[in-house]
Amino acid sequence: xxxxxxxxxxxxxxxxxxxxxxxxxxxxxxxxxxxxxxxxxxxxxxxxxxxxxxxxxxxxxxxxxxxxxxxxxxxxxxxxxxxxxxxxxxxxxxxxxxxxxxxxxxxxxxxxxxxxxxxxxxxxxxxxxxxxxxxxxxxxxxxxxxxxxxxxxxxxxxxxxxxxxxxxxxxxxxxxxxxxxxxxxxxxxxxxxxxxxxxxxxxxxxxxxxxxxxxxxxxxxxxxxxxxxxxxxxxxxxxxxxxxxxxxxxxxxxxxxxxxxxxxxxxxxxxxxxxxxxxxxxxxxxxxxxxxxxxxxxxxxxxxxxxxxxxxxxxxxxxxxxxxxxxxxxxxxx
Amino acid sequence: xxxxxxxxxxxxxxxxxxxxxxxxxxxxxxxxxxxxxxxxxxxxxxxxxxxxxxxxxxxxxxxxxxxxxxxxxxxxxxxxxxxxxxxxxxxxxxxxxxxxxxxxxxxxxxxxxxxxxxxxxxxxxxxxxxxxxxxxxxxxxxxxxxxxxxxxxxxxxxxxxxxxxxxxxxxxxxxxxxxxxxxxxxxxxxxxxxxxxxxxxxxxxxxxxxxxxxxxxxxxxxxxxxxxxxxxxxxxxxxxxxxxxxxxxxxxxxxxxxxxxxxxxxxxxxxxxxxxxxxxxxxxxxxxxxxxxxxxxxxxxxxxxxxxxxxxxxxxxxxxxxxxxxxxxxxxxx
Numbered sequence: 001x002x003x004x005x006x007x008x009x010x011x012x013x014x015x016x017x018x019x020x021x022x023x024x025x026x027x028x029x030x031x032x033x034x035x036x037x038x039x040x041x042x043x044x045x046x047x048x049x050x051x052x053x054x055x056x057x058x059x060x061x062x063x064x065x066x067x068x069x070x071x072x073x074x075x076x077x078x079x080x081x082x083x084x085x086x087x088x089x090x091x092x093x094x095x096x097x098x099x100x101x102x103x104x105x106x107x108x109x110x111x112x113x114x115x116x117x118x119x120x121x122x123x124x125x126x127x128x129x130x131x132x133x134x135x136x137x138x139x140x141x142x143x144x145x146x147x148x149x150x151x152x153x154x155x156x157x158x159x160x161x162x163x164x165x166x167x168x169x170x171x172x173x174x175x176x177x178x179x180x181x182x183x184x185x186x187x188x189x190x191x192x193x194x195x196x197x198x199x200x201x202x203x204x205x206x207x208x209x210x211x212x213x214x215x216x217x218x219x220x221x222x223x224x225x226x227x228x229x230x231x232x233x234x235x236x237x238x239x240x241x242x243x244x245x246x247x248x249x250x251x252x253x254x255x256x257x258x259x260x261x262x263x264x265x266x267x268x269x270x271x272x273x274x275x276x277x278x279x280x281x282x283x284x285x286x287x288x289x290x291x292x293x294x295x296x297x298x299x300x301x302x303x304x305x306x307x308x309x310x311x312x313x314x315x316x317x318x319x320x321x322x323x324x325x326x327x328x329x330x331x332x333x334x
Numbered sequence: 335x336x337x338x339x340x341x342x343x344x345x346x347x348x349x350x351x352x353x354x355x356x357x358x359x360x361x362x363x364x365x366x367x368x369x370x371x372x373x374x375x376x377x378x379x380x381x382x383x384x385x386x387x388x389x390x391x392x393x394x395x396x397x398x399x400x401x402x403x404x405x406x407x408x409x410x411x412x413x414x415x416x417x418x419x420x421x422x423x424x425x426x427x428x429x430x431x432x433x434x435x436x437x438x439x440x441x442x443x444x445x446x447x448x449x450x451x452x453x454x455x456x457x458x459x460x461x462x463x464x465x466x467x468x469x470x471x472x473x474x475x476x477x478x479x480x481x482x483x484x485x486x487x488x489x490x491x492x493x494x495x496x497x498x499x500x501x502x503x504x505x506x507x508x509x510x511x512x513x514x515x516x517x518x519x520x521x522x523x524x525x526x527x528x529x530x531x532x533x534x535x536x537x538x539x540x541x542x543x544x545x546x547x548x549x550x551x552x553x554x555x556x557x558x559x560x561x562x563x564x565x566x567x568x569x570x571x572x573x574x575x576x577x578x579x580x581x582x583x584x585x586x587x588x589x590x591x592x593x594x595x596x597x598x599x600x601x602x603x604x605x606x607x608x609x610x611x612x613x614x615x616x617x618x619x620x621x622x623x624x625x626x627x628x629x630x631x632x633x634x635x636x637x638x639x640x641x642x643x644x645x646x647x648x649x650x651x652x653x654x655x656x657x658x659x660x661x662x663x664x665x666x667x668x
Contacts, residue, residue: 004555009385024380033379038372044565045367046358047532051343071405071535071557078554082416082440098554105552106416198381199560201405218439220412220432221338223405225559226533231378 002097005297005306006198017293023315024308026295028136028167028274030249031311033196034235043226054233058204061236062189066181068212069224069232073166073188073203074098079218080162080186081106083211087127087159092118095132096164097300103128115140123161124153132164133174137299137306139270141174148179155184160211162186166203169194169242170249170272180206191228193273194245195235200228249273252309259316260307263323270306278304285326292322336431339631339640340532351627357649358642360629362470362501362608364583365645367530368569377560388567392538395570396523400515402546403558403566407500407522407537408432413552414496414520415440417545421461421493426452429466430498431634437462449474457495458487466498467508471633471640473604475508482513489518494545496520500537503528503576504583504606514540525562527607528579529569534562583607586643593650594641597657604640612638619660626656 005026012019059065070076081089081103091100093112100110113122115135119142123129129150134141151161165187168175176187187206192198202224205215216223235241250272257275260268264277279285282305286298297306310316339360346353393399404410415423415437425434427446434444447456449469453476457463463484468475485495499521502509510521521540526532536558539549550557569575584606591609594602598611613619616639620632631640644650 002555006381006383006556008380009383013385027381029379029381033375041367042533044533045363045530046342047340047361047363047526048535049340049343051347071409071559072554074554074556075405075409078552079413101551102554192381196379198556199376199378201382201556201559217435218412220406220408220436221336222340222408222532222535225405225535225562227561228559 002101003300005295005308008295011290011295015290015293021293023294023310023318025310025315025319026297026306027198027308028271028306029193029198029308030196030245030273031309032245032248034231034238034241036231036234039227039230043230046226048222048224048226048229052229052233054229057233057236062180062204062206063178064180064206066206066209066212068205068207068216069229070203070205070215070219071223071225072192072201073164073190073205075201075219075223076188076203076205076215077162077164078102079215080160081108083214083218084128084160089128089130090123090126091130092132092135094137094299094301096136096166099130099132099162099164103130118142121150124150126154127157127159128162129154129159130162130164132166134167134171134271136167136271137274137276137297137304139274139276141171144174144176144179147176148182151176151182151185155182158184160184160186162188164188166190166193167271167273170246177206181208183208186211191232191235195232197228197231197235200231201225202228202232249309255316256307256309259320259323262320263327274306274308276304276306285323288326289322292325294319294322336435337634339629339642342629345624345629349624349627355627357628357644357652359644359649359653360631360640361532361642362605362640363527363532363642364530364579364607365643366579366582368565368572368575370565370568373561373564377564380560382556382558382560382563386563386567388563391567391570396514396538396540397512398514398540400540400543400546402539402541402550403563404537404539404549404553405557405559405562406526406535407498407524407539409535409553409557410522410537410539410549411496411498412436413549414494415442417548417552418462418494423462423464424457424460425464426466426469428471428633428635430470430500433464433466433496433498437464452476455484458484460488461491461493462496463488463493464496464498466500468501468505468605470501470605471608471610471631471638473608473610475505478508478510478513481510482516485510485516485519489516492518494518494520496522498522500524500527501605501607504580511540515542517542520545525566525569529566531562531565531569534565535559536562536566583643589650590641590643593654593657596654597661608640608642610638610640619657622660623656626659628653628656
């Protein structure tokens with residue numbers, strides 16, 4: 001399995017510090033999750049029902065009816081590679097590494113593309129192009145107009161462009177969702193990150209009817225659990241909460257940015273849900289923070305650290321103090 | 335999409351009777367679902383954690399550590415066909431139709447096998463053999479010793495035997511779970527049916543390490559939602575409740591059986607979670623019951639009806655009265 005953030009259990013086990021003591025900043029999940037009453041018992045006891053209003057709520061939120069609920073955008077991206085014949089696949093890298101892994105597993109040729117290669121238009125030569133917008137972990141934003149041009153080029157040869165918009169909800173102007181359905185365009189949306197409901201496992205795939213239908217059949221009936229459908233339907237409709245978060249999260253990310261800038265000389269990038277520091281000391285700082293029961297995400301190449309938003313002022317202060325101790329080590333006792 | 339039970343929303347929509355008025359007997363789900371307190375908020379807000387004790391609870395319940403949580407046995411059976419090259423696949427039919435559909439979708443040759451063909455040993459000639467034990471909807475039980483012999487034959491040629499044990503929990507002596515892991519043997523278990531928690535979407539795949547690892551990678555990280563993991567961990571450990579249900583459900587199924595025998599001359603088959611009547615009047619009775627807001631499962635070939643357990647005496651009485659009216663129609667007013 002690839003490594004990701006969110007593996008707190010493993011760290012608790014390894015370092016022996018009690019779980020409740022940890023400050024988990026290893027994911028890009030909104031720490032102020034949407035709050036909800038307890039789902040009614042029939043959500044648990046009965047098979048999920050397609051006619052429960054979720055489709056309508058999703059259509060309103062995403063601005064298109066071309067939308068399919070999936071058990072997390074992860075489940076959709078893992079199934080899509082099985083739904084077409086052998087392809088040359090250009091995948092944003094570094095980026096969310098499960099995309100490339102999923103296409104490789106299904107026997108396709110996967111070619112990593114850096115953000116700057118993509119920006120140069122290299123992506124349109126592929127049968128399938130996977131773009132992450134904004135990109136995780138580097139926070140690169142691609143302009144919708146550019147992406148739409150790439151989509152035209154790829155689709156003209158029968159190809160697909162998959163845009164993973166897991167982190168786009170705070171900056172909806174960057175989303176291609178309202179342009180769906182367009183031939184060959186598949187947009188993946190997450191509910192876990194912006195709404196802070198990562199444990200629910202629900203997301204959406206947006207795209208042309210025939211593609212969504214094949215994806216739905218491949219995932220099989222009742223793929224999304226009942227409580228998640230019930231909660232998501234309401235979260236997607238809570239436009240007041242969404243508006244508040246679109247102000248609050250960028251502000252908190254700016255605070256985090258300022259804090260990190262006090263401790264690192266390197267450039268800091270990111271989105272309103274995380275900040276990434278590219279530093280050669282990444283592995284060392286990751287381990288030192290873990291010993292203070294602060295978990296952050298060490299990038300796969302060990303060349304940077306991704307910090308999720310601390311949940312409150314106390315969390316910020318704790319991170320600040322820990323980074324201060326790490327930057328200025330106590331004099332050796334030897 | 336294939337048709338299944340549990341599509342009450344569609345019927346409510348079509349017939350216009352209020353949802354609360356329906357008696358839904360269209361699934362084989364225990365109507366006395368395991369009751370539980372509200373899962374703690376972190377189940378919803380945080381990514382599911384593999385080290386939450388679920389694996390240990392499942393190992394104790396299934397009698398083997400060779401067990402992988404999956405987002406419903408449906409998700410596992412839909413992914414397995416992608417994990418091997420072109421195969422000739424023998425699939426129990428009639429049976430749960432998603433098996434054959436999933437193998438066909440992935441490009442394999444699917445050959446339907448009746449329970450009597452299987453009993454004659456026809457299954458061992460295939461690269462992959464899918465057995466449903468007990469079978470749904472006909473309630474055929476295969477002896478574990480017979481299945482183990484088939485497994486030996488299939489595995490000796492590098493094949494797989496998949497045993498879907500979605501309905502075995504009331505009769506655990508029939509399960510192959512305790513024999514796992516064995517080369518080529520994959521057992522699929524459901525939590526939805528026996529525990530009555532169909533909305534949660536959690537099940538288990540049991541099998542050899544290398545196969546479970548490939549399945550886990552293909553499904554991707556965090557495939558099972560957090561609340562389902564939290565609830566299932568406790569349900570699997572509640573041996574007192576399980577013992578009570580292993581007495582209660584067969585008794586209720588006998589009551590249902592006796593009731594149906596009063597209205598149908600045909601042979602009645604099934605398991606402790608459902609009874610099936612094979613009757614040429616199936617489509618007509620299905621529609622007549624629907625007009626009384628009672629939903630049962632019309633078999634795909636329209637040659638039978640499957641009845642889930644009514645939740646209480648009132649439900650039994652209502653079904654009885656409806657079947658009486660259907661069998662003895664009022665004199666025509668014409």
